Amino acid sequence: MSNPSPLSNESIAPSNPETERDRGRLRRSVKRPAQFLSFWGAIALPFVHLPLLMQGLGDPHVTLAFLALLAINVLALYLGHGYNQ
Template identity: 75%
Template sequence: MSNPSPVTNESIAPSNPEPESQHERNRLLRSIKGPLQFLSFWIAIALPFVHLPLLAQGLGDPNVTLTFVVLLTANVFALYVGHGYNQH
């Protein structure tokens, strides 16, 4: 029989403890994920209706073209964020 080790398990720290602030941050992110996906999903649905008047007006004016491109970029971003909404 061998002698027990003089080092106790209490003196050894866990290999990768998660800091409390990291745990709170993860909990916060999970709590806002659902509402953020909901909002992004419906924004992605509604934004194309805003594009229609701009397209009907024509994209000849640089300000209208810039507005269209910004709205199109926002639509793509909203599609990306909201793509997982209501998938259980």
């Protein structure tokens, strides 16, 4: 003999198809510009690496900046890889 759950499923509203459609439209409207910026950022960021490499990575601040830019570049490559396919 099981006790009924204290939470009822009646409080959970069924998903509205219009809301799902709006979310999909919003997702598409944000995805395209984000891919565009990531794609072109991944192309441009290596040019920012060059002055840091020419200066040398002996200074810890320069090394940290280089590694941060490298991580951002990898993230931009991942986010922008599907642009314009």
